[in-house]
Amino acid sequence: MPTIVQKFGGTSVSTPERIMRCAHRVLEARRAGNRVAVVVSAMGHTTDELIDLAAKVTPNPSPREMDMLMATGEQVSVALMSMALHSLGCDAVSLTGGQAGIDTDAAYRKARIARIDHERLERILGASGVPVVCGFQGVAPNGDITTLGRGGSDTTAVALAAALDVAADGGTCEIYTDVDGVYTADPRLVPSAAKLRHISYEEMLELASVGAAVMHPRAVLFGEKFGVPIHVRHSQKPDLGTLIVPEEQIMEDIVVVGCALKPDLGRVSLKGLPRGAGIQAQIFEPIAAANISVDDIVQTEFGDATTIAFTVEHGDIADVKSVCQELLGRLGRGEIDVEVGLAKISAVGTGMKSHAGVASRMFRALAEAGVPIHNITTSEIKISAIVDRQHGERGLQAVHDAFGLAAGEAVTAAMQSSGRGRR
Numbered sequence: 001m002p003t004i005v006q007k008f009g010g011t012s013v014s015t016p017e018r019i020m021r022c023a024h025r026v027l028e029a030r031r032a033g034n035r036v037a038v039v040v041s042a043m044g045h046t047t048d049e050l051i052d053l054a055a056k057v058t059p060n061p062s063p064r065e066m067d068m069l070m071a072t073g074e075q076v077s078v079a080l081m082s083m084a085l086h087s088l089g090c091d092a093v094s095l096t097g098g099q100a101g102i103d104t105d106a107a108y109r110k111a112r113i114a115r116i117d118h119e120r121l122e123r124i125l126g127a128s129g130v131p132v133v134c135g136f137q138g139v140a141p142n143g144d145i146t147t148l149g150r151g152g153s154d155t156t157a158v159a160l161a162a163a164l165d166v167a168a169d170g171g172t173c174e175i176y177t178d179v180d181g182v183y184t185a186d187p188r189l190v191p192s193a194a195k196l197r198h199i200s201y202e203e204m205l206e207l208a209s210v211g212a213a214v215m216h217p218r219a220v221l222f223g224e225k226f227g228v229p230i231h232v233r234h235s236q237k238p239d240l241g242t243l244i245v246p247e248e249q250i251m252e253d254i255v256v257v258g259c260a261l262k263p264d265l266g267r268v269s270l271k272g273l274p275r276g277a278g279i280q281a282q283i284f285e286p287i288a289a290a291n292i293s294v295d296d297i298v299q300t301e302f303g304d305a306t307t308i309a310f311t312v313e314h315g316d317i318a319d320v321k322s323v324c325q326e327l328l329g330r331l332g333r334g335e336i337d338v339e340v341g342l343a344k345i346s347a348v349g350t351g352m353k354s355h356a357g358v359a360s361r362m363f364r365a366l367a368e369a370g371v372p373i374h375n376i377t378t379s380e381i382k383i384s385a386i387v388d389r390q391h392g393e394r395g396l397q398a399v400h401d402a403f404g405l406a407a408g409e410a411v412t413a414a415m416q417s418s419g420r421g422r423r
Helices: 016-031 046-057 063-087 119-126 152-163 201-209 217-226 279-289 314-331 358-368 389-402
Strands: 003-008 035-040 092-095 102-104 113-116 130-134 137-139 145-147 172-177 198-200 230-234 242-245 258-274 297-302 305-313 335-348 375-379 382-388
Touching: 003 016, 003 152, 016 035, 016 063, 016 172, 035 063, 035 119, 035 152, 046 063, 063 092, 063 130, 063 137, 063 145, 092 119, 102 152, 113 152, 119 130, 130 152, 137 152, 152 172, 152 217, 198 201, 201 217, 201 242, 201 258, 201 335, 217 230, 258 279, 258 314, 258 389, 279 305, 279 314, 305 314, 314 335, 335 358, 335 389, 358 382, 358 389, 382 389
Parallel strands: 003 035, 003 172, 035 130, 092 130, 102 137, 172 230, 198 242
Antiparallel strands: 102 113, 137 145, 230 242, 258 305, 258 335, 297 305, 335 382, 375 382
């Protein structure tokens, strides 16, 4: 029997009525001859409400206690989902992350999955039951509850699908959310955005890392590493969504598959640093140890001094400042400058590897929309521009229009007749 892992996000289980509709989706999959495991997020805005509640008690709560608090949201959801399934005549067992065998490291609030002991899950599935697992959480080596960071329920679902080896018997990991699938841009920001039938792991990973909120980057990495087919679908509609698959399974010659906006970025500039080998490692090793993700890095040198600037999400600025202040104290020189109110606009597509003219088209679109660019970063399949936050949505619309994504007019080799280089 194929095994399917179904993940339901917070909006999908935000009310008892929606929970019942999701329970019916589980039954439909079982009646189609599948074994089904379920991963559930906290209801609606529960996680935000718990964070606000902690802030009313203390402005600086312990990360360990925050994990203890935030993990309660998913426990409510799995219990209610199991009750809903029981009421429909389906045997179901609710499990915390620890009970489901999800072992993590000890990085509170940003833990990473180390291994999954799926023995209990297999026992439940083998007895024709449905394990209903708390997303977003696991257990540290010392037995403490840990959480995986925002979007961690996606990671839980794909990691469980990998542990259960769903691909071996034709199964999949279904990510149910409040959108119909993966779009060429966020349809809330670009109403003309079109739904994609399929997208490669590589493209989805880039889109997720530059602001596409439909999937968490770590979840996509798990999918690519273990070959887990991922199907992004709407929880309240029967329509097919978007399949995330290996690049070789996609036949169209599409240069740009989508674009994304990452709002609320801050730029941290470390000025007056000493020149010499190793200064970069001294900066970014402790930042990485603090589980802080850095976006774009720019280094400049003048005389005997080095300036290194990088972007992080607004929520990480306080932590990264603390790490950098400690570093400057050890170096005995340098200063920190922080700029907020930035955003990043990106265009993504594996077709960029072999087609020219993408960068010039994107920059011309931003210029015609009156959007100044602060700096630019590129990869094989991505071009990103840092802009002022106030110009972010206008710039996103301009880039989306420039590549004909609204009408599904994917830009292919025909646009490259000039033969100019991509960069």
